[in-house]
Amino acid sequence: MSLPGSARRREIRLAYLLLSPALLLLLTVLAYPIGWELWTSLTDLSPLSDGPQAFVGFENYRRFLGDAEFWRAAAVTVVYAAVTSVAKLALGLGFALLLARPFRGRALVFLAIFLPWAYPAGVSVIGWYWTLNPPTRTAYAPFMGHLKYVVDGAFGGGAWAFVSVILFNIWRGSSFIGVLLLAGINAIPPELFECALLESKSAWRRFHLVTVPLLKPFLALGVFLSLTSAFADLANVWLLTAGRIVFPVIGTHAYWLVIKAGQYGPASALSLTLVPFLLVVLLVLFRLFDPWEENPA
């Protein structure tokens, strides 16, 4: 192995120089907070207690094991993540396939599909909330009220609100994933499709054997980004509904612990429980992207 030449060394130095603002920014904004959260999750910090903050080790985590509320939140989280991800992927893929081939008025349909994501979420969430939970005695309130009554009756109070969160999250996420997958489809060389067209007459087999494998990295990317944003959406809803969330997921439960109970320690521990799972999804994502990145030829 030879030493890198001086030009290469200069290039590497320039690279670090250009990289530094991004790293600095991420470190400033994220390094301390994540450290704080890790540390806090090991303590009993609370603004409500007078005593000094005490180190409690993994007590906060251990407590979850026997905490029915935690398991409930975990279960709801799994359901929430699974339902929204699958629905977003299915709808998004549908949108992308609809838009993949030219037809009259495609630009308009494309804009319509792009809109849910492009429209500020803080705004459209109100639209959804209004639609599903009419606040005043408007003309359609009785109908929606009835629907809410039925759903809440079947699944318990707050179910309807939770359903509206899910619907909103799917609505917005499928738009993002649809556009992402459309870009992915465009990125697949058309020869591959033509090849597939010759190989197999059945559209379903083509889709299954060619489109899906080629889109896999982008599907994974979409799922990952939608997973991480799913919880941010929840926070929006939490604020909008002033905490009337009866079906807590991990994220909102942690938020609730902080706002209502001032239990910083358990709340931190709680929100960190998601990290390992997201990391696993991320590793899968990297694996899917690697072959694509490391064989540029």
Added chain:
Amino acid sequence: MNPKPWWAKLGHGSLMLLATVYCVFPIYFMLVQSLKTPEEDVFGNPFIVMNPTLENFEELFERKSEVRGFVGDALRRSYPFLDWLANTLFIFVGSVAATLVIGVAAAYALGRLRPPGFRWWRRAIFAAYVIPQTLLFIPLYQVVITLGLDDSLLALLLIYPTMALPFCVWMLSAYFQHLPREIEEAALIEGASRATAFFRIILPMSRPVLVAAGIFTLGTVASDFMIASVFLLTPNNQTITAGLGTFDVALDELAAVAGVNLLAIPVVTISAVFARGYVRGLTAAMVEGA
């Protein structure tokens, strides 16, 4: 290929219609409500507006005189909506610009200059997304106070780019990595310095991808509600979302809905103008050597 039978056309058409209605309806619905008078809101048909009025929007801009001791301060708005609008635009423009500048620099470094372990750098940056957002505002608040940025728009200019940066760096660096090296080399041979080649050749030819990164940033920034309302406290310093979220606009206030829709106008306009570029940019970032 033979022309499609009528039922295939019909099926395709109705699917399109369905998708469009599904995507647009909630927004349409909200817009309709915000154009209604209170009476119509209660008694009218929910899906259409018979007597559209802008009074909800006007209310936002109304000036209420509230006489104080000094003459110069005599006028105050009931909602400092114009301030919010200005703040919001400032934040949008600032965040997108900051993200693009910082992101392009980092992406060029990772995708083109490729320091040792550049893939790991890129992964590490992207991994920022696994950090749970829920409680982040508590320690972030400490950071912001340490930097003396509490109740300042600059705090958002610091935080918002980090939400979009990982994706932008990921996408842009993949794009730069697959960009044929020869184009830049040709410029170097033709007499350009590295910087000239970057600004005269690389940057202009990357426009679609930059647009995509910008739109992503804008979408991310515009969708935030929580951070803005946590970090901006004084009415005059707030953005539209933060403002409408904190002052006592209950959800049934039509003015609030009108206001947030105003916020959507610039975002949606920009997105619509660049929507095709967004897809093209994402595609370019995904295609090797695009």
Added chain:
Amino acid sequence: MAQVMMKDLNKKYDEVHAVKDVNLHIRDKEFVVLVGPSGCGKSTTLRMVAGLEEITAGEITIGDRIVNDLPPKDRDIAMVFQNYALYPHMTVYDNMAFGLKMRKFPKPEIAKRVGDAAEILGIQELLKRKPRQLSGGQRQRVAVGRAIVRHPQVFLFDEPLSNLDAKLRVQMRVELKRLHDRLETTAIYVTHDQVEAMTLGDRVVVMKDGWIQQVGEPLELYGKPANRFVAGFIGSPSMNFVEVTATETNGALWADTPGLRVKVPPALAGRLGAYKGQRVTLGIRPEDLRIASGNDAADYSFDTVVEVVEPLGSEILLDLKAGPNVIVARVDPTVRAKLHDKLRLGLHPERVHFFDNKTELAI
């Protein structure tokens, strides 16, 4: 106009030693072609001349300046890339004018030079288009145009024709040659296509594994290959190689192997004498074989069986077997040969080659 000299040029990447001790003197106005199989270090050599790769060891001189530490823009060279590397966001005109603008030429001068180059290349109508609106051949011309407007001291070409279809490639090859005759600018041209190398080059440099194998005029490489690699690389279809033993019978030297026995021509017998009793490699080009007729001496002919017949129109390629040895012969289209026919082949005694089995050098 300038000469280019490479002295003990070396390039090492982390694991690969890509260019090894290259010494090459390219004269002013000369058209030199670097040719060799994929990965042999041609591009790397060219890119070191351009200043796009750092030189690990050695020295490059352009004109009378040592350019080792000069950035590409100060070397007064122009380069045409395989993928053309046109600037996609600029019109053809701006693509061609970019280098002149960088060098602060006055506007009218730029317009004149771009116009001239466009005329030479026949692309006047394309000046307002963007690269993506051009066909492959047109892009190729623009890339060449961009190189010639600056009147550089040296042209560098890295496989500029390999993305074109076969017909266009032949046409562009002729045009490049004409262009060089007209501009008389020193040119270094990289290709892996030996036909291109032979037709374009004043001299051809054959490379393999980072080493220069031989430098010479095209016909010299063809007629007197320095080693087995060059002999096999130049010429199409490539030379037949048969391992034989040099044996002496009745005071004459023979190349002998089961199924094939020919006399060593007197011109070579002297040098081959040292190999008496040893194995050497006999090389015969397919075009140096013919169907034996009455006036072919028995000493210079051998029997074969036809295995494959490939009629190409202007000629016929025959895959033959002489004992266990596979031989390709290129014969007249009038020859009527069928599968399994027995044919006696004659060879030109003065056109056979022998190679040392160990060093692979020509004997």
